[in-house]
Amino acid sequence: MKHINFYLDFISPYAYLAFEHLPEALKGLSYSVSYRPVLFAAMLKHHGQLGPAEIAPKRDWTYRQVLWHAHSKGIAMQIPASHPFNPLPLLRLASACGTPVDPASINRYVCETIFRHVWQGGAEAADEQRLAALTALLAPQHHLTADEAKAQLKKNTDEAIALKVFGVPAMEVDGKIFWGFDALPMLREYLLGNAWFEGEGWNGVSKISVGISRKA
Secondary structure, eight states, rough: EEEEEEETTTTOHHHHHHOOOOOOOTTTOOOOEEEEEOOHHHHHHHOOOOGGGGSSSHHHHHHHHHHHHHHHHHHOOOOOSSOOOOOOHHHHHHHTTTSSOOTOBOOHHHHHHHHHHHHHSSSOOOHHHHHHHHHHGGGOOOSOOOHHHHHHHHHHHHHHHHTOOOOOSSSTTTTTEEESGHHHHHHHHTTTTTGGGGHHHHHHGGGOOOOOOOOO
């Protein structure tokens, strides 16, 4: 049985879609999953990138595309009243719910509760009253102190970057990174044992030389 480390940030609509669709995408397969909160903004900073919602035309397209994906897959989804927003309170809340056996990971209930807080209903994701209610709801799941949760979130993010994770959602299996909602069919084929993943199609791309490099 293969194990998947699912790296996520609640700010990402693609991470929400991948989370909701994962059971259907991998239906019939034997696998286990660890859901690991990370700070997407730290990844963007590390790689010198802007997020999709920080580029005006790309922002509009992103919202249209994710709403289409949700519609086509039958996933309930509404864009929050303001986006992007500061996801740190939600990420630290999630990290406080790290499981006793694996503090780096949260269970599917916690993940689902926070994702749906953001991506269902169209309310302000960072609203203080809503956050307080969400914190109270998840209080029985808390296993880490606030300081421990803050440190664990940073550790998760640093470890993900070290694994060459550059965005969310990212699913890591056997050291291989599958990035994005649209990578779920690829992930399924890998779990099915498709030999393509041992050949040049996967391994050969690192040998391609850089023809030109654009400097800022």
